Amino acid sequence: MAGQLTKQPRSGKVTVAVGFNPRATTERKHVASATIDQMANTFSQIYFHFVFSTKNRIDWISPDIENRVRAYIGGIARKHKMTAIQVGGIDNHAHALIGSPPSLSPSQIAKYLKGDSSKWIHIEFPEMRNFAWQDGYGVFSVSRSEIDRVVRYIQNQREHHSKQTFEDEYLSLLRLHGIEYDNRFLFG
Secondary structure, three states: OOOOOOOOOOOOEEEOOEOOEOOOEEEOEEEOOEEEOOOOOOOOOEEEEEEEEEHHHOOOOOHHHHHHHHHHHHHHHHHOOOEEEEEEEEOOEEEEEEEEOOOOOHHHHHHHHHHHHHHHHHHHOHHHOOOOEOOOOEEEEOOHHHHHHHHHHHHOHHHHOOOOOHHHHHHHHHHHOOOOOOHHHOOO
16 A cells, blocks of 8 residues: 555554655554654644735735735635634735644745735736735744634724834734844834
């Protein structure tokens, strides 16, 4: 059978990673003179809150296209085996609460979300050929118990930004999460 080791068992089957399939079953196997009797599966629950602005915080994402942009970012997440729990923002920035497999780093996720959406925006909206996201991004880990609060926060961006600028919001998030920053490199 493809993806499985075929060796007669001494005392029963165990599940071990074979190639890229961690669910393939195989019999007991000797590895580097150690016998594998059992191997645990990998279990994870990783949530990231990404925040990134448009280049120079220009109001590119108008209300008439924001739902399409958000939906596309959600599709990018799905394409790369992530779950977009909530995507939102306003004209000059985006928020994305993402459930991620442990194989993806935050920097890789940001690259997918920003790069793929930017390319799509250029194709879908030719008049936005100068559109770009800022060079950097903010990413914050989110515990499962805080997901509902972060979802509400992202959903209420329009109301929230009637009282606070993106710059003030971003600084507040950095402070809340204890992230040190240099003002010279804060907004790219």
